[in-house]
Amino acid sequence: xxxxxxxxxxxxxxxxxxxxxxxxxxxxxxxxxxxxxxxxxxxxxxxxxxxxxxxxxxxxxxxxxxxxxxxxxxxxxxxxxxxxxxxxxxxxxxxxxxxxxxxxxxxxxxxxxxxxxxxxxxxxxxxxxxxxxxxxxxxxxxxxxxxxxxxxxxxxxxxxxxxxxxxxxxxxxxxxxxxxxxxxxxxxxxxxxxxxxxxxxxxxxxxxxxxxxxxxxxxxxxxxxxxxxxxxxxxxxxxxxxxxxxxxxxxxxxxxxxxxxxxxxxxxxxxxxxxxxxxxxxxxxxxxxxxxxxxxxxxxxxxxxxxxxxxxxxxxxxxxxxxxxxxxxxxxxxxxxxxxxxxxxxxxxxxxxxxxxxxxxxxxxxxxxxxxxxxxxxxxxxxxxxxxxxxxxxxxxxxxxxxxxxxxxxxxxxxxxxxxxxxxxxxxxxxxxxxxxxxxxxxxxxxx
Amino acid sequence: xxxxxxxxxxxxxxxxxxxxxxxxxxxxxxxxxxxxxxxxxxxxxxxxxxxxxxxxxxxxxxxxxxxxxxxxxxxxxxxxxxxxxxxxxxxxxxxxxxxxxxxxxxxxxxxxxxxxxxxxxxxxxxxxxxxxxxxxxxxxxxxxxxxxxxxxxxxxxxxxxxxxxxxxxxxxxxxxxxxxxxxxxxxxxxxxxxxxxxxxxxxxxxxxxxxxxxxxxxxxxxxxxxxxxxxxxxxxxxxxxxxxxxxxxxxxxxxxxxxxxxxxxxxxxxxxxxxxxxxxxxxxxxxxxxxxxxxxxxxxxxxxxxxxxxxxxxxxxxxxx
Numbered sequence: 001x002x003x004x005x006x007x008x009x010x011x012x013x014x015x016x017x018x019x020x021x022x023x024x025x026x027x028x029x030x031x032x033x034x035x036x037x038x039x040x041x042x043x044x045x046x047x048x049x050x051x052x053x054x055x056x057x058x059x060x061x062x063x064x065x066x067x068x069x070x071x072x073x074x075x076x077x078x079x080x081x082x083x084x085x086x087x088x089x090x091x092x093x094x095x096x097x098x099x100x101x102x103x104x105x106x107x108x109x110x111x112x113x114x115x116x117x118x119x120x121x122x123x124x125x126x127x128x129x130x131x132x133x134x135x136x137x138x139x140x141x142x143x144x145x146x147x148x149x150x151x152x153x154x155x156x157x158x159x160x161x162x163x164x165x166x167x168x169x170x171x172x173x174x175x176x177x178x179x180x181x182x183x184x185x186x187x188x189x190x191x192x193x194x195x196x197x198x199x200x201x202x203x204x205x206x207x208x209x210x211x212x213x214x215x216x217x218x219x220x221x222x223x224x225x226x227x228x229x230x231x232x233x234x235x236x237x238x239x240x241x242x243x244x245x246x247x248x249x250x251x252x253x254x255x256x257x258x259x260x261x262x263x264x265x266x267x268x269x270x271x272x273x274x275x276x277x278x279x280x281x282x283x284x285x286x287x288x289x290x291x292x293x294x295x296x297x298x299x300x301x302x303x304x305x306x307x308x309x310x311x312x313x314x315x316x317x318x319x320x321x322x323x324x325x326x327x328x329x330x331x332x333x334x335x336x337x338x339x340x341x342x343x344x345x346x347x348x349x350x351x352x353x354x355x356x357x358x359x360x361x362x363x364x365x366x367x368x369x370x371x372x373x374x375x376x377x378x379x380x381x382x383x384x385x386x387x388x389x390x391x392x393x394x395x396x397x398x399x400x401x402x403x404x405x406x407x408x409x410x411x412x413x414x415x416x417x418x419x420x421x422x423x424x425x426x427x428x429x430x431x432x433x434x435x436x437x438x439x440x441x442x443x444x445x446x447x448x
Numbered sequence: 449x450x451x452x453x454x455x456x457x458x459x460x461x462x463x464x465x466x467x468x469x470x471x472x473x474x475x476x477x478x479x480x481x482x483x484x485x486x487x488x489x490x491x492x493x494x495x496x497x498x499x500x501x502x503x504x505x506x507x508x509x510x511x512x513x514x515x516x517x518x519x520x521x522x523x524x525x526x527x528x529x530x531x532x533x534x535x536x537x538x539x540x541x542x543x544x545x546x547x548x549x550x551x552x553x554x555x556x557x558x559x560x561x562x563x564x565x566x567x568x569x570x571x572x573x574x575x576x577x578x579x580x581x582x583x584x585x586x587x588x589x590x591x592x593x594x595x596x597x598x599x600x601x602x603x604x605x606x607x608x609x610x611x612x613x614x615x616x617x618x619x620x621x622x623x624x625x626x627x628x629x630x631x632x633x634x635x636x637x638x639x640x641x642x643x644x645x646x647x648x649x650x651x652x653x654x655x656x657x658x659x660x661x662x663x664x665x666x667x668x669x670x671x672x673x674x675x676x677x678x679x680x681x682x683x684x685x686x687x688x689x690x691x692x693x694x695x696x697x698x699x700x701x702x703x704x705x706x707x708x709x710x711x712x713x714x715x716x717x718x719x720x721x722x723x724x725x726x727x728x729x730x731x732x733x734x735x736x737x738x739x740x741x742x743x744x745x746x747x748x749x750x751x752x753x754x755x756x757x758x759x760x761x762x763x764x765x766x767x768x769x
Contacts, residue, residue: 064727088712091723099707103604211730284730285512306731309509 042080044363051351052082058355059097060111060341063089066373073368077358083351094419101126106346109356111161113341114411115149116418121344122152128345129155131353137360141378145405149412150342159360162368163340163377165394166221166301166408167228168322172290173315181296187229187328194267197296203270205261206295207278208286209426216423217410218283219430221337222262222299224409226254228335229328233404240412242446247439255435257328262430270295279430291319299325301339302375302394315389322390324397332404336397339408340377377405414447421445504529504737511734529738533725544718544742551699551717551746553630554709558637558698559691565638566645567653567687571675573646574654575661585650591643600707603639607632607708629715632708637698645690652686653679688757696747718743 062070067089074085088107090096094117100106106126112118121127130138138147138159150157169190176183181197184190197204209218227236231250238244239251261267262278269277271289284307289295291312298304302322305314313319327335343359345352358364362380369376369385375394386392397403410418421442429438476482503516507526510518534545572578573585610621624632656679664674680687702719709715722743726733 062728063724064732066728086712088710089724089728090706090720091726092706096706099601099604103601103707104608105604284733288513303729306727306729309512 039080041076045077045080045358048077048081048083048354048358051354053084054082054349054351055084055086056109056352056355057107058085058087058109058111059093059100059107060087060089061091061093061113062087062111062341063091069368069371069373072371073364074355074358076367077355077364081354083355085355101346108347108349108352109343109345111341112344113339114415114418115342115407116412116415118150118157118342118344119152120415121346122155122157126346127157128348130158130345130356131348134159134353134357134360137357141360141362141365141380143377143379143405146340146377149407150344158342158344158356160340160377161343161359163338163375163394163398164302165375165397166337166339167225167325167335167397168300168302168304168390168394169325170287170290170298170300170304170320170322171296172293172319173317173321174319175290175293175296183323184326185324186326186330190326194261194297198266202294202296203266203268204296205267206270206272206281206286206289206298207262207268208272208281208283209278209430210280210282214419214423215279216426218286218300219262219278219426220410220418220422221301221408222258223251223255223426224406225299225325225335225337226258227251227409228337228404228406230254230257232332233335233406236406236409240409242413246417246443246446247436251439252435255429255439259435276431279427287320302390305388305390306373318389322393324393334397334400334402335404335406337406337408338377338398339411416447417442417445500737500740504741508734511737529735530742533735533739533742543713544721544739546713547716547718547721548742550709550713550715551719551743554633554637554705554715554717555695555698557630557634558641559694561634561638562641562645562694563687563691566642566649566690567680567683568675569642569646570649570653571671571679573650575674576671588643588646592647596640596704599639600703603636604707607635626712626714629709633705633715636704636708637694637701640704641694641697645694648690649683649686652683656682685757688754692750692754692757695750699743699747 067087070087071085077083078085093110094114097107097110097112097117101121101124112121118127135156138156142160146160147156150160171183175181179200181193182189184193194204207218207222209216211217224236227239227250230253231239235244235250239246239248244250263275265275268275269281271292271294272278272281272286283300287295287298287300287304287307288309290298291308304322308314308320315321324334324336327333343356345356360378362378365376365378365381366385368374369381369391370387372387373391375386375391375398377398379399381395381399383392383395386395398405410422412418413422425438425442428441429435499516502519503511505525505527506516506519507524507528510522510524534543536543569588573581573588606619607622607624610617611619622632660678661674664678669677699717700719701717702723705717705720706723709717709720722736722739725735725739
């Protein structure tokens with residue numbers, strides 16, 4: 001009876017497997033006691049005590065090596081307070097978070113990079129307002145510019161965590177030195193430099209906006225940067241909240257100003273081809289011609305530092321570095337475009353609020369910054385704790401009194417526009433569609 | 449009703465009749481042009497996979513600066529990518545080796561459960577007379593059309609908040625943590641697989657000769673006995689075919705695993721890990737080719753070793769006897 005032996009085997013396999021699983025489940029169940037709770041290094045965590053053995057789950061889009069650094073940054077907090085922080089990063093964060101929340105399976109906390117998404121979860125009643133402690137801590141450490149993005153209906157929902165500065169132009173200090181070029185500090189100098197480089201036979205700018213299903217976003221950053229430079233910050237706010245229509249002449253002016261670089265065949269696209277190659281060049285490799293000397297300038301955020309090949313020295317005297325994308329009218333201050341994520345909570349248990357408060361603190365910002373590759377607008381962050389030169393520059397810009405900070409506009413707009421038609425519109429615009437038609441198309445897609 | 453009855457004999461023992469069907473097909477495919485065309489198709493089909501393989505053994509700076517075909521003019525060979533994705537030292541730089549186990553722990557039960565339920569259900573629908581049988585079969589058949597994406601949020605609610613009707617709790621929340629979440633994934637995959645499994649096996653089982661069943665009944669065999677000693681051995685090819693289908697589907701699945709298993713390293717399968725491996729901003733994408741190859745090994749072995757069942761199974765239920 002070979003036949004009847006088979007189901008029995010299968011049964012045995014399932015049985016063994018089940019047993020193995022339950023054994024491993026038991027093996028990891030025991031809680032680590034926080035025996036260090038009384039020691040001196042734990043003194044800083046005194047106010048977060050009293051939640052030993054509790055677990056807090058965090059969901060974010062941060063993964064790989066950055067997730068490792070995140071875990072490392074709150075290790076001491078975990079050891080001292082006994083709160084276990086379970087972080088999970090996913091590339092499908094935005095879509096998955098919605099599904100999990102709708103399915104009643106929300107994480108305790110999420111690091112949300114889009115203020116628009118925070119508003120959505122507030123409107124559906126899923127997000128819990130931050131505790132008074134968290135609010136006090138956040139108000140101490142962050143400027144009002146930042147806090148307003150996580151405040152909905154005058155209710156505060158969470159402090160910012162990491163930040164990035166997007167108003168940067170990447171260049172090669174080595175090439176600049178060889179050719180005798182200087183870093184431009186005004187818009188006119190930037191234009192003059194571009195012309196000079198173009199005259200020498202090299203296309204000065206390189207750009208790329210291909211990014212999988214998010215293709216187009218690097219161009220939206222360009223437009224936002226130009227909005228801040230051609231208009232006042234107030235107009236920028238009206239634009240992102242639909243106070244003025246998307247096809248307002250002021251927006252058209254910004255788009256055309258960006259077009260003087262992005263749609264100028266003399267200027268782009270160094271190392272790749274003509275203007276249209278911008279649409280098909282991936283954002284990851286768009287700046288790489290700089291190290292090969294085929295292009296001189298690449299406007300991209302501070303996080304582009306991770307994209308350079310291994311062994312490239314990113315420093316003021318190295319192979320590549322970034323300078324501040326100059327303002328057109330210096331009298332209007334120093335407009336800075338940036339992004340960042342906010343620590344929002346879906347649960348209001350005491351240990352969740354403790355972690356939320358801790359993440360808003362200066363101790364946390366310094367602890368995370370020391371590990372590297374991280375920037376925050378936290379004003380308790382000490383420059384000496386930021387090891388990486390580009391990050392240092394970012395922190396300096398964020399903490400500069402003259403800085404007028406504005407959040408990435410496409411993250412503030414409704415997702416249908418900010419993560420939809422604005423992206424697609426930019427691809428069409430690069431591919432040759434005229435400014436008026438593109439803006440009209442985006443305007444008509446704004447949710448009523 | 450024609451005289452070609454390929455499915456049943458193919459199951460019982462490979463008899464001459466399948467050989468003739470196969471033989472006819474073979475003859476037709478044997479002309480020179482057909483051979484040339486099929487070779488061309490096979491080559492074109494294989495090029496991307498081949499490129500992936502070549503790419504996975506090239507050094508990072510090469511992958512990032514030029515195409516895989518450069519390998520032939522400027523061969524640079526390294527196993528660093530595999531080293532990194534399989535055993536990377538940082539807790540998130542790969543470690544596919546451990547996610548491999550998760551994938552197996554998800555896939556094997558997710559294949560066995562629907563097979564067990566579906567074969568029982570198919571037998572009952574085909575050979576036990578009860579009221580509403582046909583309607584039930586039609587309902588199951590219709591369920592195949594429902595896309596699983598529609599069921600995801602309700603099913604997640606079912607796990608996380610349980611079921612209550614008018615304030616009365618019918619089923620409490622499952623409240624699973626860590627490794628226990630495997631149960632959710634098994635449950636989900638089983639649900640999503642059942643309609644097709646029942647349909648496929650029902651068509652197969654209902655074609656077994658009636659005389660066989662009647663003879664068994666006359667000899668005093670009960671339904672369980674008939675199912676175990678007559679039906680199960682006869683439907684092995686269909687079971688194997690569906691098993692392969694389901695295995696490949698579950699192994700390659702990202703969506704269901706992402707939602708029901710979560711991304712924690714206790715339960716996440718290879719696919720979830722693979723999707724995150726390129727880093728927050730996609731700067732480590734050179735790992736993907738090696739990662740893809742690691743995840744392909746098992747389906748490849750399963751497919752190659754069971755492919756004769758696969759081809760037979762494709763015909764399951766397609767020709768009525």
